[in-house]
Amino acid sequence: MAFINSELTEELKKFGIFDFSACYNCGNCTAVCSLTSEDESFPRNMLRYSMLGLKDEITVSLKPWLCYYCGDCSTYCPQKAYPGELMMTLRRWLTSKYDWTGLSGLLYKSVAWNVFAFLLVAAGVIAYAVCQNFSLEAIMHAGHVFEMLAIAGVFTLILLPNIIRMWYVTTIRAGIHAPSKVYLRQLSELFVHMFTQKRTLSCDDHKLRWFEHLILVIGYLSLLFITVFLNWFETGSVLINLFGYSVSAVVFIVTFHFVLERIRKTKEISMFSRSSDWFFVIWLFLMGFSAFLVRLFIDLNLLEQNLWLYLVHLIILAQWALLIVPFGKWTHFLYRSFAMYFQRIIEDHSNLSKK
Amino acid sequence: MSKKIGVYICSCGGNISDYVDVEKVKAAIETEENVAFSKTAMFACSDASQKEMEKDIQENNLDDVIVASCSPKLHLTTFRAVTVRAGLNKFSYYHANIREQVSWAHSDDKSGATENAIHVVKAAIAKMRHAKPLDPIIIRSKKAVAVIGAGVSGMRAAIGLAKMECEVYLIERNHFIGGHTAQWEELFPSEETGRDIITRLYQELLRYKNIKLYTGARIVENSGHIGNFILKVKIDPLFVHENPDISEVEKAIAVCPVTVPDAFNFNLTERKAIYRNHPGEFPERTVVDVQHCTRCGECIKVCKSIDFSKEETSLELQVGSILFATGFDPYTPGENEFGYGQIPNVITLPQFMRLIALNDKRLIVNGKDIKKIAYIYCVGSRQPDGDLKYCSRYCCTAAIHASIRARKKYQNISNFHFTRGVRTYGKQEVYYNESLRAGDVFLQSFDHELPVVYEKENRTFVKINDILTEQKELVLEADLVVLVTSMVPRTDQSTASLFKLPKGRDNFLKEVHMKLRPVETVIDGITIAGTCQGPMNITESVSSSLSAAVKAYSYVSKGEIELEPIVASINKNICTWCNACYEACPFDAINKVDEISKSYAVINNSICKGCGMCLPVCPYDAIELITYSNREIEEMIDMLSKD
Numbered sequence: 001m002a003f004i005n006s007e008l009t010e011e012l013k014k015f016g017i018f019d020f021s022a023c024y025n026c027g028n029c030t031a032v033c034s035l036t037s038e039d040e041s042f043p044r045n046m047l048r049y050s051m052l053g054l055k056d057e058i059t060v061s062l063k064p065w066l067c068y069y070c071g072d073c074s075t076y077c078p079q080k081a082y083p084g085e086l087m088m089t090l091r092r093w094l095t096s097k098y099d100w101t102g103l104s105g106l107l108y109k110s111v112a113w114n115v116f117a118f119l120l121v122a123a124g125v126i127a128y129a130v131c132q133n134f135s136l137e138a139i140m141h142a143g144h145v146f147e148m149l150a151i152a153g154v155f156t157l158i159l160l161p162n163i164i165r166m167w168y169v170t171t172i173r174a175g176i177h178a179p180s181k182v183y184l185r186q187l188s189e190l191f192v193h194m195f196t197q198k199r200t201l202s203c204d205d206h207k208l209r210w211f212e213h214l215i216l217v218i219g220y221l222s223l224l225f226i227t228v229f230l231n232w233f234e235t236g237s238v239l240i241n242l243f244g245y246s247v248s249a250v251v252f253i254v255t256f257h258f259v260l261e262r263i264r265k266t267k268e269i270s271m272f273s274r275s276s277d278w279f280f281v282i283w284l285f286l287m288g289f290s291a292f293l294v295r296l297f298i299d300l301n302l303l304e305q306n307l308w309l310y311l312v313h314l315i316i317l318a319q320w321a322l323l324i325v326p327f328g329k330w331t332h333f334l335y336r337s338f339a340m341y342f343q344r345i346i347e348d349h350s351n352l353s354k355k
Numbered sequence: 356m357s358k359k360i361g362v363y364i365c366s367c368g369g370n371i372s373d374y375v376d377v378e379k380v381k382a383a384i385e386t387e388e389n390v391a392f393s394k395t396a397m398f399a400c401s402d403a404s405q406k407e408m409e410k411d412i413q414e415n416n417l418d419d420v421i422v423a424s425c426s427p428k429l430h431l432t433t434f435r436a437v438t439v440r441a442g443l444n445k446f447s448y449y450h451a452n453i454r455e456q457v458s459w460a461h462s463d464d465k466s467g468a469t470e471n472a473i474h475v476v477k478a479a480i481a482k483m484r485h486a487k488p489l490d491p492i493i494i495r496s497k498k499a500v501a502v503i504g505a506g507v508s509g510m511r512a513a514i515g516l517a518k519m520e521c522e523v524y525l526i527e528r529n530h531f532i533g534g535h536t537a538q539w540e541e542l543f544p545s546e547e548t549g550r551d552i553i554t555r556l557y558q559e560l561l562r563y564k565n566i567k568l569y570t571g572a573r574i575v576e577n578s579g580h581i582g583n584f585i586l587k588v589k590i591d592p593l594f595v596h597e598n599p600d601i602s603e604v605e606k607a608i609a610v611c612p613v614t615v616p617d618a619f620n621f622n623l624t625e626r627k628a629i630y631r632n633h634p635g636e637f638p639e640r641t642v643v644d645v646q647h648c649t650r651c652g653e654c655i656k657v658c659k660s661i662d663f664s665k666e667e668t669s670l671e672l673q674v675g676s677i678l679f680a681t682g683f684d685p686y687t688p689g690e691n692e693f694g695y696g697q698i699p700n701v702i703t704l705p706q707f708m709r710l711i712a713l714n715d716k717r718l719i720v721n722g723k724d725i726k727k728i729a730y731i732y733c734v735g736s737r738q739p740d741g742d743l744k745y746c747s748r749y750c751c752t753a754a755i756h757a758s759i760r761a762r763k764k765y766q767n768i769s770n771f772h773f774t775r776g777v778r779t780y781g782k783q784e785v786y787y788n789e790s791l792r793a794g795d796v797f798l799q800s801f802d803h804e805l806p807v808v809y810e811k812e813n814r815t816f817v818k819i820n821d822i823l824t825e826q827k828e829l830v831l832e833a834d835l836v837v838l839v840t841s842m843v844p845r846t847d848q849s850t851a852s853l854f855k856l857p858k859g860r861d862n863f864l865k866e867v868h869m870k871l872r873p874v875e876t877v878i879d880g881i882t883i884a885g886t887c888q889g890p891m892n893i894t895e896s897v898s899s900s901l902s903a904a905v906k907a908y909s910y911v912s913k914g915e916i917e918l919e920p921i922v923a924s925i926n927k928n929i930c931t932w933c934n935a936c937y938e939a940c941p942f943d944a945i946n947k948v949d950e951i952s953k954s955y956a957v958i959n960n961s962i963c964k965g966c967g968m969c970l971p972v973c974p975y976d977a978i979e980l981i982t983y984s985n986r987e988i989e990e991m992i993d994m995l996s997k998d
Contacts, residue, residue, distance in 0.1 A: 001818075004796070004831040006727070006769050021794040025823045048824040051796055057827075 008053035014109045016089025017272055020051050022081035029073035029083040034204045035066060040343075042066065043073055043083040050086060060099055060174045062346075064090040065332075065339030070203035071268020085272050092276065095331055098166045101158065104327040111275045117323055122315045129311055132162070136307050140233060143314045147228045147242040150321040164340055170342055178349035186344040194337035195221075212254050217333075219250030220284070223291065233295060240295075244295055251288030255281050280329035286316045360483055361417040362476060363408065365399035365424035369452055374458040376469045380423070383473045387480050391415055399424050405437050409516040410442035419443075419483045423451040423476045426767060444488030446920070451479040474995050477669045481990040489981065490908050492918040496582030496675040498911045501526060501902075503850060506534020507549075507893055508900035509680035510556040514905035516678075517563035521773045521911060524672050525560070526588060527570045531636035532557065534682050536893060538619060538635070538705070543756040543786060544894070550635030557637040570638070575669075577853050580961040581880025586672045593663035595629070595641040599660030603847050604641045605630070607661060608656035615647045620713065621685075621706040629654055629661075669904070675911035676880045678903050679864060681850060682861065683842040683886035684744070687736030693731050693838050694808035700815055701808060701836040703734075705751065708757055711764060718765045720835055726767050729817045729833035731806055732774040732907025735841035739802050747841035747890040752783040753840040755790045762793055770795040771831050773806045773819055799823050808836050819881035826891050842890040854881055855943070863889045878942070879918075879962075882906045921965035921982050923958050929977035930955035936969035936978060945969065 009020060025211075030036050030044040042063040049057045067087040074084040096105030106113050132138040171178070192198055195217060200210040222243070226232040232244040258281045261270040290313035297303040303310060324330050364380050376762065377395045389975070392415045396641040399422050413418060420443070424436050427450040435445040453472040500521035502513045506957045513525045514789050531537070532553075539549030539550050550769035559564055571591035579585040595604070613628035619636070628648040633899045643661075685705045688695035695701050699721050702710070711718065718725040732754065736747040751774070758770040769791065774797055779787040798821040800806055806819040817831045844862040851864055856876050859865040864883045867875045874882045884903035885896035910916060923944075925936075932954035937945045944962035948955055970978050979985060 001828045001831055004829055006772065006796075021792050024791055025797070045825055048821075052798075052821075052824065052829060054824075054827075054829075 001054075002054045002057060005053035005055060006201045008055050008058075009051065012050055012053075012089060012093055013118055015092040016085055016274065017082075018050070018086040018089050019081055020047075022077075022079040023047050023051065023083075024079055026078060028076050028078060029081075032072045033067075035068065037348075040066065043087050047081070047083055047086055050090065053133075058090060059094070059169055062170050062339045062343050063087075064094055064325070065336050066199075066343065067255055068200045068203050069269045072204055074268040074271075076142050077332050082268075082272070084268050088272075091332060091335070092274070092320060094166075095335065097169075098162045098331075098335070099158070099327065100165060101162050101327070104331075107323070107327050108274070108276055114275050114279065114323075119317045121322055123165065123230070125315045125318050134307055136304060136310065139307075139314065140310060143310070143317070144228075144231060144233075146314075146318065147321070150203040150318075151224075151228065152322060154326045159331070159334060163334065166335060166338060167342060170339075171346065174346075176346050178352075182345050182348045182352070186341060186348055189344045190337055190341035193340040194264060194333070197336070199340065205267075212257065215250055216254040216284075219247045219254065219288075222247040223251055223288065227291065232291075233298060241295065241299075247332065248288045248292040248295070252285050253288075253290065255285035255288065255336065259285060260344065276329045279324055283316060283320050283324055287313075287320055290316055356486060358389045358418045359416060360389045360390040360419045360421065360480060360630065361408075361411060361415060361426075362390055362394075362480065363399050363404075363420070363422045364395045364453075364476070365422060366395065366474075367395050367424060367458075371424070371454050371458040371472075374465050374468045375453060375472045376465070377472075380453075380472050380476060381939050384476050384480065387477060389484055389959055390480060392417060400430050400433055405433070408434075408437050409441040412443065417441075417443075417451070419447045419486055420890045421449045421451055421476065421479045421483060423453045423472065423479070426452050426453040426456075444490075446489040447480050447483075447486065448481050449486065451475050457962060471550045474997070477997075478994040480992040481994040482987045485984065485987050485990070486982070489920040491919050492922070492960045494580075494582045494916055494918065495913045496916045498522060498671050498914060499524065499672075499674040500676045500678055500911060501574075501584070501586060501672060501674040502678045502680060504528075504534070504680040504885075504887070505532035505568065505570070506682045506683055506885065507536040507552065507556065508676075508681060508682070508896045508897075509534075510553070511897050512678050512884055512900040512904040512907075513566050514556065514559055515567045515901050516908060517810055519908050519912070520565065521905075521908055522674075523563075523566045524674065525566055525568045525766060526572045526574065527568070527650050528573055530571045530593070530640070530642040531632050531638070532568070532570060533636050535685070535705075537633070539708060541756075541760060542849055542893065543752055544782060548635075549893075553635050553637065571642075574853060579673075580959065581910060581918075584673050584674050584677055584880065585667060586674065586677075588672060589667055589669045591645065593640070594643040594661055594663050594665055595658075596660040596662070597640065597969055598642060598659065603658040603660060607658035608641075610657055612651060612653060613647050613649055615644065620709045621703065623702075623706055623709055623713065623890045637708060647751070669905070676882070677854070678900075678907045678908040679851065679854075679856065679876075679881065679883045679887055680772055680885045680900055680903075681845055681864075681887040683890070684845050686747075686840040686843045688734055688838055688840060693734060693806070694815070694836065695808065696940045698808060698810045698836070700834065701838065703838050703840045704730075704754055704757065705840065707761075707835075707837045708753075711757065711760055714765075716765075718761065718768070718835075723834060725765070725834045726996060727769045727771065727831065727833050728758065728761065728835045729771045729773060729808075729831055729839060730758060730837045730839055731808070731817070732772065732777075732839045733802075733841070734838040735843065737775060737802065741860060742860075743841060743843070745890065746778065748778070748780075748895075749890055749892040750836065750839045750841060752786055752892070754837070755779060755795075757837075758795060759786065759790050759793065762790075762795075763953065771817075772797045773817060774799050775802060782837050797823070798829065842886055845887070851887070854878060855941070856881065856883070859889075861889065863887065873904050874899060874906050877964075879964075880907075880910050918961060919965065919979070920960075922960050922963040923965065923967070923969055923978050925958055926977045926979070927955040927957070929975045930973075931975065932956055933974060935972040935974065939968045939972045941966065941968060 027044050029272055030041050036042055046063055064087050069084050071084045074082045077083055092108050097109055131141055197213050226244045230240050262273045265271045293315050294310055297306055362384055364377045366377050381393050381395050420438050431450045435448045439445050443752050453475055457468055457472045459905040497895055500516050501524045502509045503526050505525050505527035513523045516523045536549040537553045541548055569590055572588050574586050575589050576587035608627050611627035611629045614625045615628040616622035617624045619633050628644045632639050691697045735743050762768045777787055798819050800819050804820050808817050808818050815833050817833050819829055820826045821829050857865045864887045866873050867877055876883055882903040884900035930948055936956055942962050942964055944959045945956050967980050
């Protein structure tokens, strides 16, 4: 038994631009979806849950994460209800539900809060630079330390607890108590999906999107690895340096394409952009691009005279690490792969119980 | 001089001749007594054949013609017209069916089919030996129509008839005219109010001197028939003068100690036993509710215009045709059907529509501000069992339209529609779309798993297994539950019974043929219009009422009507008036004639439909059915049973 709750419907609308009222329940969206299956059908039921405000049903559901937004449902919707965008909306809403700090919800719903938070971080970085009398060496060192601290801190304080919360609501609260051998058996799924987004390949659209995403993930993770663990900005190794150039270029070229598509709005996936979407692609672009320039300036011995460039890079980095990664769209990268993992666990477990 | 009969055997382009040897049939019958001429034809109904037939009749001086071909339903009139063109009486023609009843029925047995066809044609010849020319019965028809019921259908029909310069008697049972339409505010699809529609019709009605309106009137007796119905009408007295002193009337209403639920507002409010018309009801006047008035006399003390000494009057009307527009009753849900009568905030759609009319700024029921409204559809419609199997047609659109109005008129209204599938057919679909776009939620259930309305700690809930949401059990807490009730036939069908109008399985009045004769009844001269025939919205009611008006006019326009002469006739020398035929006649066409020496029965030719019900019950065989006389039928049977 579930209670119809129109308040939740209003709340959901703040997370996206989905037109709830257009849907007349024909079910075309589910019929054309290439990822839906008889056991795990979507997006029609998620639309109904959203229209009716069935909070528990949406909270325990992994389905929004199982959708990879090819946009077919929106294309073929006779009522222009944009079911694809609803799934995106639900991902945003779920992100805010998993987040124990509540900051995700705040940043998703309000542009003003975003601007404030981004300015605050920028001010912090500048204040630190002032304290250090704009010493490049000190700031660069601090930047490197910050990267490591941020990764460790954000992961342990925000992401890990949020993943645990996600696991709790989608499995334990849904009544799935799988033995640990199931968790171990399916562990590979987690990594496969995290790094390859294999599931996108089953989508009906062309495979460029999957390929771009794949090299972006590789590029991004490599850039992270090089700057944090191989200290790209201070290394003397030509090999690492060239590798750094190429991966940062991959990041900003691919994201440049993404930004361009969001501006052009030619595909369903890029037709509706919320602030979280813009921040994500633009900051990723800026990160790659500024890192590339910083290293270029180092190689050309220009950085000493152009300290501002590194400061800009650091501000972007700090905003990325403190806002977008823990509370923004970056988390989708984690939740999607964990959702696939939990889904396999649930399937495996139910197969076991059937036997 | 013996009769000369011409016989044509049609091949029907193979439909008959593929199985029946038409030449053999011709050979077998041409030697029969009285057969002066016989012929086969490829298509007897073709223009060429028809012309040939005319020539044959004239050249051979034929008295009667038989065409053995298809069903008489298809071409009886065609060939009757041929004989008439050739100068014969149309009853000199007989149609023998050797297609549907012979060739198609026995396509597996060709020689048998041929034998069968020979028998059928010989039987037809046997019949025609005794056939006599007949003339149609012509009766006088009074150019006046009685319209019963002055709702939107009756009013519109009356105006339509009046325009054709026909005398119209508009007879309304209540003191006010306007019917249910007067009760409604804005209506789909024109957004005019029912009040405005009735006001407009009433003003138009007044302009026609040939419309006579009788309110508080009941038909108590009917005699006569098409062309000449004689109706006895009783009219309730008006105890208040037509033009009273309004301030005195207001005092009289104030002092009246009797309060009764006001049916105009579907019992949401109360009125006194003396009361005025609501806006939209006409004529504008004050009336006394005789049923509830206790004659305490309080009103007389303050108002000089009240006079209880007046009595019922009666009058007799003579009309050529009658148009029924007696309307519908809104379905009243059973005790506790979806909590009706038990849970205070469960109301019907008509009540909800009045509630919107009565509440201006805020929608308040039982002191509670209404925000969430649940609408339960198909209450009293589309029931799997019982009489209410039909769809009431108007209700889906009416409910959605009312919900849109509530949303527009009041703030923060959420609508939840518990449907069994939305049927906003035709142009009304735009309302469904509008309500969807405004954010209304639609849920749907099967007929065997209806929603449940229940109360818990003074809160009202509606539970449904929503087939649009994986049949999940969903619960809504609603401030108001509106039962979207159907249209049902009038509980009081006494007037229809007086005229012996047939009813359908759903108990609404029944037309002769749903598609082809949609406003006629089997009682000649009586038409039906609007919701007495079945659920309709106002648009549909008015179009049916206009078509009934035209049909009714066709019965009276010429001042006379031709009727088929196929009627029963009674031999008064044999008849002893035993009452048996009078009892058996379904149309009251038999009258008793008393003479000094004896009593006997006579047939009223204008009412008799030639059904033959009286024939077998007559103990003395005194009744004959013209064109189906005993002799004709017996000889046909003899012929058919011969080897």
